[in-house]
Amino acid sequence: xxxxxxxxxxxxxxxxxxxxxxxxxxxxxxxxxxxxxxxxxxxxxxxxxxxxxxxxxxxxxxxxxxxxxxxxxxxxxxxxxxxxxxxxxxxxxxxxxxxxxxxxxxxxxxxxxxxxxxxxxxxxxxxxxxxxxxxxxxxxxxxxxxxxxxxxxxxxxxxxxxxxxxxxxxxxxxxxxxxxxxxxxxxxxxxxxxxxxxxxxxxxxxxxxxxxxxxxxxxxxxxxxxxxxxxxxxxxxxxxxxxxxxxxxxxxxxxxxxxxxxxxxxxxxxxxxxxxxxxxxxxxxxxxxxxxxxxxxxxxxxxxxxxxxxxxxxxxxxxxxxxxxxxxxxxxxxxxxxxxxxxxxxxxxxxxxxxxxxxxxxxxxxxxxxxxxxxxxxxxxxxxxxxxxxxxxxxxxxxxxxxxxxxxxxxxxxxxxxxxxxxxxxxxxxxxxxxxxxxxxx
Numbered sequence: 001x002x003x004x005x006x007x008x009x010x011x012x013x014x015x016x017x018x019x020x021x022x023x024x025x026x027x028x029x030x031x032x033x034x035x036x037x038x039x040x041x042x043x044x045x046x047x048x049x050x051x052x053x054x055x056x057x058x059x060x061x062x063x064x065x066x067x068x069x070x071x072x073x074x075x076x077x078x079x080x081x082x083x084x085x086x087x088x089x090x091x092x093x094x095x096x097x098x099x100x101x102x103x104x105x106x107x108x109x110x111x112x113x114x115x116x117x118x119x120x121x122x123x124x125x126x127x128x129x130x131x132x133x134x135x136x137x138x139x140x141x142x143x144x145x146x147x148x149x150x151x152x153x154x155x156x157x158x159x160x161x162x163x164x165x166x167x168x169x170x171x172x173x174x175x176x177x178x179x180x181x182x183x184x185x186x187x188x189x190x191x192x193x194x195x196x197x198x199x200x201x202x203x204x205x206x207x208x209x210x211x212x213x214x215x216x217x218x219x220x221x222x223x224x225x226x227x228x229x230x231x232x233x234x235x236x237x238x239x240x241x242x243x244x245x246x247x248x249x250x251x252x253x254x255x256x257x258x259x260x261x262x263x264x265x266x267x268x269x270x271x272x273x274x275x276x277x278x279x280x281x282x283x284x285x286x287x288x289x290x291x292x293x294x295x296x297x298x299x300x301x302x303x304x305x306x307x308x309x310x311x312x313x314x315x316x317x318x319x320x321x322x323x324x325x326x327x328x329x330x331x332x333x334x335x336x337x338x339x340x341x342x343x344x345x346x347x348x349x350x351x352x353x354x355x356x357x358x359x360x361x362x363x364x365x366x367x368x369x370x371x372x373x374x375x376x377x378x379x380x381x382x383x384x385x386x387x388x389x390x391x392x393x394x395x396x397x398x399x400x401x402x403x404x405x406x407x408x409x410x411x412x413x414x415x416x417x418x419x420x421x422x423x424x425x426x427x428x429x430x431x432x433x434x435x436x437x438x439x440x441x442x
Contacts, residue, residue: 094125348372
């Protein structure tokens with residue numbers, strides 16, 4: 001598509017991405033913007049990042065940019081860093097050789113595990129091969145800085161206009177190569193308001209267990225993309241339908257069976273609230289969602305420790321919190337910067353039961369009070385039949401406007417001055433009685 005046939009102009013592209021494109025081009029290399037940024041501009045959306053692809057190798061890219069670092073083991077990438085913005089530059093990917101000898105001869109390396117998943121994919125090729133290696137047709141679009149034209153290798157523009165999400169190649173094979181593509185299929189369908197082609201949605205339920213082969217840290221990155229971008233509710237519903245959410249949070253399988261039960265309603269409301277806050281440009285944190293998602297497994301483990309282990313309530317809560325976070329981290333990594341605030345929210349739920357006196361005032365002044373209060377409101381919404389919980393939520397709603405109501409009631413007559421405690425008598429160390437060395441008195 002020549003420049004006069006498409007809406008993309010350099011004004012819509014990051015200035016830093018333009019710098020990278022021109023330096024590669026002026027150094028004799030091919031340079032294209034690729035993928036999501038082109039797709040989003042065509043759809044009238046604002047791209048969140050700009051990716052570049054080229055025929056330069058990672059080492060050649062690094063030699064051109066002092067602010068460049070090479071990352072990745074499965075597929076080597078170059079990150080060109082401009083302050084807080086990172087322009088990702090990838091070398092054209094190619095098809096795997098027919099034999100290991102052919103790959104070694106071309107200095108290429110590619111390995112698959114027993115499930116068909118690519119664990120090493122440093123195979124370089126031409127732009128045509130690179131387009132065939134892309135996942136969805138809507139992502140196989142290239143903007144050439146040399147002539148400002150868009151190169152469409154898989155009829156991606158037609159699929160974008162028709163609102164269809166279509167896979168390049170056999171979807172089952174592509175999912176096995178990289179199971180995260182199943183999550184990407186859901187995310188693109190909800191983000192772009194596109195309908196998944198039957199061949200794309202068909203294998204999802206059967207292949208969902210392949211997500212267990214993905215490193216937990218990578219799945220956490222996908223979790224952020226799915227649930228912290230304004231489409232949390234839609235992603236949750238679609239992921240649950242295809243059995244993908246259950247693979248990320250295996251402890252929640254039993255809580256997803258009844259859509260009218262408090263656990264399901266609590267999760268659904270949390271995702272709705274997150275989307276609303278993002279739409280209103282309010283602050284959101286993964287710690288809150290982690291606290292919501294693991295709340296019911298936490299309660300089950302806490303009750304078990306109290307009943308079978310005889311632990312005091314707060315000790316049982318702390319041990320249960322450590323247990324469920326550890327178990328969840330085996331599947332989806334939970335960084336401490338998010339898991340520790342989640343634990344604070346859980347602990348404050350118990351402390352919120354104290355509604356008067358100095359301890360109540362300390363809770364109100366706690367740095368996590370607002371998150372804990374929102375969590376309490378969420379619990380009262382999910383467990384609407386629990387009057388005690390509803391009354392507690394109403395109490396703390398009023399307390400924020402009138403903190404004075406948290407003060408303890410005045411003691412009765414003869415109880416001493418309010419707020420003052422009778423000082424304790426100081427006791428020194430016991431002295432050993434001295435022996436009477438003189439004569440006894442007569």
